Amino acid sequence: MELTVRKFDILREVGLTQGVIEKKNTIPILANLLMDAQGDSVQLSATDLELGIKCSCPAKIKKPGAITTPAKSFLEIIRELPDADIRIRTLENNWVQINCASASFKIVGLPKDNFPILADLTQSLVEIPARPLLSLINKTIFAIATEESRYTFNGALLLLKPLSVTMVATDGHRLAHIEKQIPLDPLNTELRTLIPKKALAELQRLLAEADEKDVVSFGKDENHLFFRLKNRLMISRMLTGQFPNHEAVLPKDNNRSVVLNREDIRSAIRRVSLLADDKSRSIRILLANNQLEVSSNNADLGEAKEVLETSYDGEPVHIGFNCQYLLDFITATEDTKISFDFKDDQSAGQMRPATEEEFRYRYIVMPMRL
């Protein structure tokens, strides 16, 4: 194999593959990146067997062929090279030589034969506009459980309908639910898919570079999910299992509502949470008499309180929450006005943007016992 590429073309693609590569993998080849030079481009692949990424960049191919190189070192080398054409070629015994201007590297490679074959997207089921999909992920991913024995909580539910796309994520204590009205082509049925958290995090990186008009082609086979954005394809192992019945926990009669300025409530909670109990992270919210009081107390440190003026003059609500859960939502939403909707101090509280334009966004949090 022998090829020449422009530094920034290959650097961007190699950077994208890094998130997939397992740092502490026991299978050596999985720490490597596969380079496959054919025609007028070089294709790069990385996988940890759960998740895979294939991307490509234009290259002048002098001699077609393939090799794998240690992904981390390869990225570090490319990143430090001067902004010029890079020549990459294989030598005997799987050595890989990299030349750029006056710099020269020789690194150890492994033959491509042991590299896992990544499945390909054979048929796209639906095209999802890339920008809205990214918003959906950004506004739900934080609610996915990081460690949970019931592993269906380790992913988000993507619900595709002919006229809408919905994403739901939960860790059993809180749930983020977001829906966007959007015609999906060509879809005439409902498509339910569980997407693992790691795949969503990689999708965030892929989609970050998407333009207004870009679409993601989505498809699946028996075991895999495929997301393709232009020259990049992400392949994820499918999560199986039952996602909890989220419809049942969406509150219907949370009538005690208060609209708050996002920045005000965010800074109040951040300040008060400084003295929240270290373990439980609990803060109290007291809503009554045109005021919303946020308070905390820590047996070892002291107590904190902050009062926001509101227009609420209904029945008082006195409720406790994990402050991190509230901050997660407030940080994720972009709207300047947020509505808190309560039923009582035992039932789940709901948070949402006060006005709904682009999305229908709901965040449901179970209270903490005070």
Place this chain on the structure above:
Amino acid sequence: MEPVIFHADMDAFFVSVEELFEPSLKGKAVIVGGLPNQRGVVSAASYEARKYGVHSAMPLVTAKRLCPHAVFLPGRRDKYCEYSRKAEGIFRRFTPVVEMVSIDEAYLDFTGSERLYGAPLSVAHRLRSEVERETGLSVSIGISRTKLVSKVASDLAKPRGILWVLPSHEASLLGPLKVGKLPGVGKATEMQLRDLGVMTVADLAALGRQSLNDLFGQWGESLYCKAQGQNTAHFDFHDEPVSISNEHTFAQDTSDPEEVELTLAQLVEKAAHRLRAHRMFARTITLKLRDLHFRTVTRAASLKEPTHLDGEILDRVLQLLHRSWDCKTKIRLVGVGLSGLGYAPMQGHLFERESREKKTRLYEAADKIRGKFGFDSITSARTVK
């Protein structure tokens, strides 16, 4: 931080409670324990009666002889308990660290609460007046760095007194006292010490650590510490366990998976029952296996959500079993351990709330039945052969 330990002792408790119901008894010699012609001993005597030499544990007949005009009462245990609980309730309003050592006395830990209450004396006054206002009973309070000195101090302060022994003044308070005033020093020790010429606590301290050790062994060491006013500030009412475990040794080593699993289910049932009795939840679950060669393995799993439910614990235990046992090696002993204990998690659940609550109610009901009729009165079908 210097410990601040209160010893609160109700004054002539039984007699004072009697006086609440029969005010005419006030100021009279009253003896609670039974009628003078009955066999039995004095449970409590009013200060009037004590002037005649009557004290608790004295035979009623002797009391009658010493103080013939005293009013003798049989005593009402239920009333005493009721007032004891009332007093305890007031103590607990002041500090959560309360150790009731008997029906009429308690240790209270006020360590580190100066900023909340101010100096110990002022909180002691508040405590005493609240007890008086709400129960009509008087209490004496001793304050010091240790339980022992506080107890001695409350005794010296009686009745209705408060005595605060400043840090490092313990020895000068104790020195002139008779050795018998030291809690734990009874008649027998007192006699032995008297034979050695030791009358006061100061005499005892002067004997020195080495001689006391030589004379009394370990008890000597303890006597020496008592004489110095050194004693624990530790509250052993902390009966909350750090871990709970149950083990079973098979009558015959077994490699029968059914028997092993069944035994584990029984052990889980016992451990979870104890866990709930402490109103606690466990985060870490440990399986212990010992095979016929006496090789012991322990395997632990941590839960994201602490639990107190038999089913959730057993699932983990069986998972650990299947991971660490080949079902062939003969097993001699199995054990189940619960650790990472804490109180009820405060975070609510979105899903399966009802089934969780139902399960909790089920186990609580079973625990109640066991409390009444014994542990084996009810059991899950999983533990039955």
